[in-house]
């Protein structure tokens with residue numbers, strides 16, 4: 001099914017691989033909230049629920065999601081689900097590039113640690129990562145489905161979702 005309007009985009013669950021090899025999983029939970037898991041890359045193992053974000057339709061079938069995190073990382077994602085593609089730009093503070101392990105956890109349980117770290121360590125120069133990604137899984141799981149992103153990433157999880165071994169309805 002083609003995705004044209006914002007109401008069809010909300011509830012979308014994606015797995016995608018950036019051109020640099022980093023694999024991410026993303027759930028558009030509702031009109032201003034996203035959940036995600038990072039399967040591989042510089043901060044592979046990190047996962048986050050209930051991140052507030054700005055989510056808009058740019059034109060038919062093209063959606064922009066932007067937010068700023070407790071770590072000080074800023075993110076801008078342009079989803080083109082009908083092309084199974086997206087473009088992401090991640091603006092990492094210097095400290096996340098130098099100490100990624102501090103952020104590799106279930107962030108929701110460690111918000112004070114993120115806020116302390118962003119004060120303690122350096123922000124600039126930022127490490128900017130602009131990449132296209134190929135979408136390898138896409139399903140609308142409905143709005144506010146708390147089952148979608150509800151456990152830490154593990155090695156077979158992305159493939160288990162793609163093959164249907166793991167599902168969330």
Ligand SMILES: C=Cc1ccc(O)cc1
Nearest residue numbers: 024036073075077088090
């Ligand atoms: C830093 C978070 C983040 C989440 C999804 C994505 O595609 C890029 C960055």
